[in-house]
Amino acid sequence: MKLTGIFKGKEPQRKRISLLLLLPVFLFIFIACLPLLYIVIRAHEAGWETAIHLIFRERVYDLLKNTLLLDITVTFTSMVIGVATAWFIERTNLWGKRMWNVLITLPFAVPAFVSSYSWVSLSPVFEGFFGAFLVLTLYSYPLVHLPVAAALRGMNPSLEEVAHSLGYGPWKTFWRVTFPQMRPALFGGALLIALHTLAEFGALSLLRFDTFTTAIFDQYTMTFNGASAAMLTTVLLFLCLLFIGLELYIRGKAKYTPVGSGVSRSQEQIPLGASAPFVLIGFIALTVVAVGIPLGRLAYWLIHGSSASFPLAELLSNLFTTLSYGLGGAIATALIALPLVMLSLRHRGTLSVMAERVPYIVHSLPGLVIGLTLVFFAVRYMNPIYQTSVLLVIGYVLLYVPLAQSSIRASYEQAPERIEEVARTLGKRPITVFFTVTLPLIIPGIGAGMALVFLKIMNELTATLLLRPTGVDTLAIKVWQHTTNSEFAAAAPYAALLILISSLPVYVLTMRSFSSKRREKL
């Protein structure tokens, strides 16, 4: 990266970056700076002394304790579960692997606030730390399982065989050879979980366990965005940036380049022998707790809810709202993501590096922080867009641009610059080349990215709560509202519908990843 290269690509005089590419990038970077600006303005207005006083007090200490305790226990337990499930599925002769592979990753498709609803409606015992720990762990462990399983699959089996030939037993081989190789995948997944847990709001508010996010939200509803909420946000933002920094550090460092040519043999399968039934029982227990109970409870409430008051009209209208926000947000996100990808792939310099990285940092911020920031600035400086769909869609774009980016990027890399050059020599202007050559090639990537964003938006709760126009309810909001009021049966149809329509993009995405011959990029 050269600092001199902000405006210069590799062609100083003639290959200028078009304004069409630069505008979205500048806009995005500007908005990305708003959360920090929000805190500074708030602290300044409250007076620095008050601000510092609001940060260093007993309440903040308690919240910090709660937040970190939950974050650490959830992350650690998820790591243990995720590594165990990945190892048993990939490396042993466990019975029914294909089925387990699906069932084990299923919990991730059910939003944490929906499964909290199931547990809370089972018994109030699950309110508080234990429930929060249980729900979030069961929701998070697939984030470790998936990358670790992929790492185990991609490892060169010869390495373990060599270790055996050098006199290492299975246990020692695992710790000295296998584990170090899957460490990047494991820590990557773990940090993602730590960030998610830090940002989680819906589940924790339903389970009545106080962390920074729930406390900030309470403050916000009581004092409408007072200085106190802003100062709590400061601490949360600090924690987030700490984790993001750690993640960037690990991602930059940990890369084990395979030595020698590719893997053609399949992995060694360890026979489970006498322990097979116990492992199987473990898998069954995990599935029951992680998938069975949430879905079972949902089915129970669906059946026992009074069918006479089944709110079909309202349900449909909420469904329509959810779908239109999902679609609108997905389109807006793709429109912003495309120029960001083009800039980072076809040009060099600081700006293109920023186009790549800044969205990832923003993506890692809690939806609550994004929401509060946008509310603050909209109310003060852009009042006409406050409580409109525009603001909500801006929030979605900020939260989910990287998801579209990585998907578009993967397909863009299949359309090499050389092809565009050939098209130019055949007499086509750059804009024509884009529409006749580049776009048709990257459409699948754009589609997949949009499906992913669509899915995320439908399940989004926090930012939606803060930014939605008055009177607009999505399915997620309905579930949350009814559950906070302990109207469990009333929440059921909304939750069921949410899971049902969410499964559609999941299906599309998994089908695609199976057909695209593993061109996966993490």
Add this chain to the structure above:
Amino acid sequence: MTALALSIKNLSKSFDGVNVLENVAFDLPKGKMLAILGPSGCGKTTLLRSIAGFETPNSGSIEISGKEVFGERKYLSSEKRRIGYVPQEGALFPHLTVAQNIAFGVPRNSKRNDRVLEMLELVGMEGFEKRMPHELSGGQQQRIALARALAPDPALILLDEPFSALDTGLRAKLREDIKYALEKSNATSIMVTHDQEEAFSMAEIIAVMRDGELIQIAEPDDIYTNPKDLNVATFVGETVLLDGYVKGDYVDCPLGTLSYQGNSPEKDKVTVMIRPEQFTIGAVENGIKAQVAKTTYFGHDSLIQMHFGQNENSFASIRVLGKPKVKKGDMVGLQVEGDVVIY
């Protein structure tokens, strides 16, 4: 004076302080095929990409068909230069059929379809119009890439190492067919390659590049028999190099007193360059006495290494067709035909 398809003057370009092109200048008459030959990193691809308009040189000028496309205050973008471009791996548009690929640069009119069929016939790919690029072999893709480049009837065709991604077995035939297609359509073309065999078998003019500079531009025979310096000599073919002393019109070397090409040099002590084909092996009494040190049989030809004279280091490697008729330890007589080159 014949019309020029391309005229380049004083073209220079540097990346981060390194000169990739240094004062490159040459003219190319219409209808000729030029091969730019050089090792990787010599700037030949940058030169080609500058002609195409993908790279911007720092100074100099480029004229295509008498029209300036790059100069002091001039930069014509690629789409307006009327060039055809065939990159290394064809780079066919993967979402278009063969016919759509070829038609891509042809204006929409009634003759468009005919042009596609004409091009398919030219490259020997009739009947393939409905295929998708991924259904073609590497060689077939290259043929279509050439057809696509030729279809709009460009002023200049640029080929960037068009055969490097193909098996050796395929190359010879494809080379011949592509040469035929280019000649048949009267195209002027420039091919970049690091393979001297490819350059010699296809081009009518060869330009040798090294370290961003154009060292020599001439007809293939001239490049081979009279290379400008030792470097070019060893790059374009096998050589036997000996120390020699110039005496008037002759040069004295371990292989006797031989006549040389060109004017007499300023210095006495020179290096003598002889091509292996210039040698004949005969009976000991005819020519310089030499002893066979080693023979290696390759099937279609053999390599015979021998040393001669008092100096242990005086070695010559000679290729002969078929199986060698001599064996290790044999004494033979060596003769040199034609002039040698001195540096």
